[in-house]
Amino acid sequence: MNVLTKSSEVTKGDWKVSMTPDDIYRHPMDIAWTFKYELSGDRVEDLYKRAKQNQWDSDQLLPWDTAVDPSKPLINARSDVYHQMPFFQKLSKSQQETFQAHSTAQLLSQFLHGEQGALMTAACVTHSVPDATAKLYAATQTMDEARHVEVYARYCDKIAMVYPMSPWLKALIDATLKSDRYEKVMIGMNMVVESLALGAFNNMYRTTTCELLKKITFNVMRDESRHVSFGHVYLGPVIAKMGEADREDLADFAFQAINLIANGGTQGGGLANRVDPGFMEVLANSGIDADDFFKGLQEAQDAGVNQELPPGQIHSIKDLMLPALFRVGLITPTARKKYEEAGIPIFEDLQVLEAMEGGHPIAA
Numbered sequence: 001m002n003v004l005t006k007s008s009e010v011t012k013g014d015w016k017v018s019m020t021p022d023d024i025y026r027h028p029m030d031i032a033w034t035f036k037y038e039l040s041g042d043r044v045e046d047l048y049k050r051a052k053q054n055q056w057d058s059d060q061l062l063p064w065d066t067a068v069d070p071s072k073p074l075i076n077a078r079s080d081v082y083h084q085m086p087f088f089q090k091l092s093k094s095q096q097e098t099f100q101a102h103s104t105a106q107l108l109s110q111f112l113h114g115e116q117g118a119l120m121t122a123a124c125v126t127h128s129v130p131d132a133t134a135k136l137y138a139a140t141q142t143m144d145e146a147r148h149v150e151v152y153a154r155y156c157d158k159i160a161m162v163y164p165m166s167p168w169l170k171a172l173i174d175a176t177l178k179s180d181r182y183e184k185v186m187i188g189m190n191m192v193v194e195s196l197a198l199g200a201f202n203n204m205y206r207t208t209t210c211e212l213l214k215k216i217t218f219n220v221m222r223d224e225s226r227h228v229s230f231g232h233v234y235l236g237p238v239i240a241k242m243g244e245a246d247r248e249d250l251a252d253f254a255f256q257a258i259n260l261i262a263n264g265g266t267q268g269g270g271l272a273n274r275v276d277p278g279f280m281e282v283l284a285n286s287g288i289d290a291d292d293f294f295k296g297l298q299e300a301q302d303a304g305v306n307q308e309l310p311p312g313q314i315h316s317i318k319d320l321m322l323p324a325l326f327r328v329g330l331i332t333p334t335a336r337k338k339y340e341e342a343g344i345p346i347f348e349d350l351q352v353l354e355a356m357e358g359g360h361p362i363a364a
């Protein structure tokens with residue numbers, strides 16, 4: 001299935017993103033050998049053991065023969081933020097259903113492309129992290145991500161729709177892959193992108209009406225909860241021992257990533273989608289005029305129509321990313337000022353994050 005046919009370049013904050021079919025770039029990476037093979041005996045080793053015990057085979061575990069009708073919505077309409085907006089309610093039932101089917105396909109496509117990014121970053125951590133136990137753990141994560149690419153590719157094939165990768169997500173993962181140190185790769189992936197994914201998967205698990213998609217997402221989430229934990233248990237002590245300049249360098253990288261998501265990415269949709277070619281395609285495929293759509297969205301926003309996520313759904317930035325960065329000491333006083341200037345409130349409550357890492361992948 002051809003995902004992207006045109007080349008383009010988009011600027012996202014300080015990060016440029018190239019959107020070309022089969023994008024390839026060269027990147028010299030520090031590769032670390034270690035000859036100290038003894039395992040660490042700490043929580044990183046626990047994660048490695050958990051990962052070995054919890055490997056699964058999608059052929060055996062998942063009911064791939066489940067029938068899926070791609071023309072019907074895959075999620076419960078009540079859980080969609082657009083359904084609460086007056087302009088959306090004025091669309092015909094068929095337009096609403098087509099939009100929902102396509103916008104869910106667009107989201108699932110982001111899961112798929114994001115998983116490929118995770119596969120590459122996990123492989124990158126395997127060869128760049130200097131610690132033996134962390135290398136073994138990162139190898140298990142690489143296998144997990146391969147499985148995630150496989151299951152979402154198979155599901156997207158079933159609904160016969162793959163939308164292009166959102167420019168902001170591509171920019172975020174490219175900046176992570178191109179970064180100059182493994183700590184940034186882990187911040188970009190294990191703390192930021194995977195927090196985003198864990199929140200989005202939780203919300204998909206709660207709202208989908210498709211049994212196959214529910215089972216896929218549940219099993220992927222169990223793996224992702226380990227990946228988010230790794231960012232904490234490995235990187236936390238590394239950052240604690242760092243000098244101030246290095247810590248600020250990492251804190252600034254984390255800020256850039258969050259700023260990109262807060263201002264360019266979307267949490268359940270929004271006006272930022274106007275610059276997302278994939279989302280514009282969703283509107284075109286649903287027969288919805290883009291100007292009308294964004295005007296309606298703006299009016300709903302101005303009128304204060306509730307755009308909060310329904311109970312049980314997770315806001316990835318507030319519930320997962322910022323608490324994760326706070327916990328490892330990356331919300332430094334200097335970084336705190338940058339968040340303030342960018343209008344991003346800091347959240348330090350670890351409750352949702354810790355519950356999801358602790359083997360309870362579904363939010364309470």
Ligand SMILES: [Fe+2]
Pocket residue numbers: 115118144145148220224
């Ligand atoms: Fe994954």
Ligand SMILES: [Fe+2]
Pocket residue numbers: 118145194223224227
């Ligand atoms: Fe992951």
